[in-house]
Amino acid sequence: MELEFLGTGSGQPSKFRNVASIAMKLLDERNAVWLFDVGEATQHQILKTTIRPRKIEKIFISHLHGDHIFGLPGLLSSRSFQGADKNEPLTIYGPKGLKSFVNTALRVSETHLSYPIHFVEIEEGTIFEDDTFKVIAEPLRHRMEAWGFRVEEKPHAGELLIDKVKADNIPAGPVYGQLKAGQTVTLDDGRTVNGKDYLGPAQPGRVVAIIFDTMPTEGAKILAKDADVLVHESTYGISKDEGKMARAHGHSTTRDAAKLANDMGVKKLVLTHVSARYIGPLLKKFITDANKLFSNTYVARDMDVIDVPFTKESHE
């Protein structure tokens, strides 16, 4: 599980930061990539990566401001152009209105996608769940309807304790697989053994919260609670004036993001959606200030790849 930052800017593209998009690479976990927001030229940024558009399985859209959605029609078209077929559907989660934007763009441009797309209008709570992942959406507080996301990986089953299996003279064979799956098995010698007795501790899944454009709000706390990685917008820095600008535009400061991370027991904070004003010495100060407020903070740059590790305790 890796996060690749395709665009870390705010409002409009600048020379150093493209508009918002994050790729969550789940290649080991589900041979898929998920995108969070698709600002203009996200597909251009993807050209610089190893991501293949047909691997994109889900797209989550936080809100409908242009810097978060204007890359969507082009990305969908190119995914088609590059040969995604009818067995490679794409699900797009977003606020009401997104479907009309995408469908108008596709209709006017006479773009006929080679694969199906499904739109899911976001409502509070669990918006996706299967055996390996769960995604929760909570409302944020911006100038328009806006949502944050919490991606929870399901626990990984513990490893088969091979020494214990051997000590109990359980013969090798398909039974190992059944034990590993936690099943109860009757052996050839008549014994009945329970797989759960032969498994190490389950590995808790990882939790990533992604919170784009917002002012501080309750929903953000629910999303961020104990997250391994909290990705949070920080359009502005810590001064009083910057704080005022942040509020005037419905945004957060570095201080807001760090407070949330501290209050909610977050392990690592990654800041994005950074105003283009922060370059050179101003960016240095921005980064230093952020780390003073929450020590494990990273200010993302375009094309950064951040690994989401399993928590140390469960590695032992």
Next chain:
Amino acid sequence: MELEFLGTGSGQPSKFRNVASIAMKLLDERNAVWLFDVGEATQHQILKTTIRPRKIEKIFISHLHGDHIFGLPGLLSSRSFQGADKNEPLTIYGPKGLKSFVNTALRVSETHLSYPIHFVEIEEGTIFEDDTFKVIAEPLRHRMEAWGFRVEEKPHAGELLIDKVKADNIPAGPVYGQLKAGQTVTLDDGRTVNGKDYLGPAQPGRVVAIIFDTMPTEGAKILAKDADVLVHESTYGISKDEGKMARAHGHSTTRDAAKLANDMGVKKLVLTHVSARYIGPLLKKFITDANKLFSNTYVARDMDVIDVPFTKESHE
């Protein structure tokens, strides 16, 4: 008058060629920039130039395929963000359907532009004319409604023949300006003199034809006639197979473009909308072939700037 090639690719962006857009820089002529087509990330390409978005006065859209329009909402938003005011309107010429695409994108994203936009639905013939320029549109032949453009600069008045003015003892003063404007003036000594007798030959204006996605067609001939510069799509090269592919997709080959240039007395041919397949040796061959068929051919690359000179005859 310069042409800056912001995107010279076809269909979808590649590492070397962005999707279609050309800036016609008319800074000396009218302190303005005109854009022809606005593929995704045109605004990103503009960031690499000296073009200021608020200087963009007119946008001409050839057709509604995504690689020619998906950059429009973002460009319009950023022009607003960068402070274009209500006295800096923008006129957008395009096929029916463009307005609905743009307005849906702006409405859904709650983008409120700081300046007015006017949509003009293209019809055959003169779509714009003032004292300095005329723009003519002709229908092309593509997979959907498509238009080509011919930009005609009005003739520049001849220079005041200062030696002749002095030889006739016309005293210096405001009268020089009146003569330069071609007016008839009564001098203090009672003589009546006609400015036209004191002007050198008028400088014919320049003609640029811009022909994006099309198969060969009559409209293209009307647009290209005697053009100083013909910009023409050449999605494919000259082989028989490439010719078949061009027709299958409603496009032209290098051969088609060169034939048009030869038949219509074009002075310089610039090829664009080149398929991403032409890189390395294939691109070299593409360029060599093009120059064999029409000697003054240039294959545009992204960020190329091409000057449109006055014809030599009228410089003398």
